[in-house]
Amino acid sequence: MPNNERGATYKGNKxxxxxxxxxxxxLKLPIIKGNQVLKASFLNLEExxxxKQLGDSLNFVxxxxxxxxxxxxELTMEKKVSASFSAFNNSIFNDPAYGTKIKTEPIKINEWKNNQKEIDLGKVENVTGLGLxxxxxxxxxSVSVNGKEWQNLDLSGHNRNEISLTTFIAGAHVLGCNIRYIRLHILDRLADLKVDIYSK
Structure with missing residues (x-):
């Protein structure tokens, strides 16, 4: 069952x-019924x-x-993951380390300017995550402290529904990034979007 010790997201068959x-x-988790695990590996560890699967459970050492x-x-599934995934889905933002939601920014399709939308938090915040x-x-x-110098977020390998923001300190990534501005850029076709911003 989901709890504050773990969370999960999915995209396609991942x-x-x-x-x-x-x-x-x-770690013991229920299987996703009707969808077999083809491969399992650490995404951010080299080991x-x-x-193994035992009955209706997946067991990870x-x-x-x-x-x-x-x-x-990272699990590679036989089929595209659907709503049945909710059997053990849990938002990463349930973890107390992410703090609380400080802002929700709804973006309507007509609010995009040159395919971009900028969010001003009003002051510098230690932002831990973005939920799209x-x-x-x-x-x-991309994010910025002053609205002039911008840093692009590396979203490769990330599910864009839940994005963690970290700062590299003393050889390790620490949760949280001091920013005031968030700029979203959407390629080609525009769409409505809602952005939840978490801070601690």
Missing amino acids: VFIYVYNWKSGN KLLW APIKAVPIATII SANDDRIKI
Whole structure:
């Protein structure tokens, strides 16, 4: 069952499981009925993931050294993942490390200017995550402290429904990034979008 120790997102036939502060012990999750796991691996660790299916459960062996914030498991499924995934789906933003939602920005299709939309938080915030209502590869995101110098977010391998923002400090990625402005750029066809912003 979902809890604050883990979360998950999906895209196409891929499932991404986030395990927070995985210290020891195996992870046991229910299978997605009618959809077989073809491959399972760590997305942000180089070591091999040991796992097996036992009946209606998927069992994953804890890594030798987990990633401090979240260890990510990538599952490649036989079929495209559908609503049945909700059997163990849980938002990463349920983790207290992400703090609280500080703003929801609805973007109507006619509000895009030159295929861009800029969000001003009013002051610099330690933003931990962005939740988008659409998981769309056409959306690119950049962030800024002052509105002049922008940093593009690397969204490769990420589900765009739930995006973690981190800062690289002393050789490690730490959750949270001090920003005031968020710029979204959507390629070609425009669409309505809702953006939830989390901070701690």
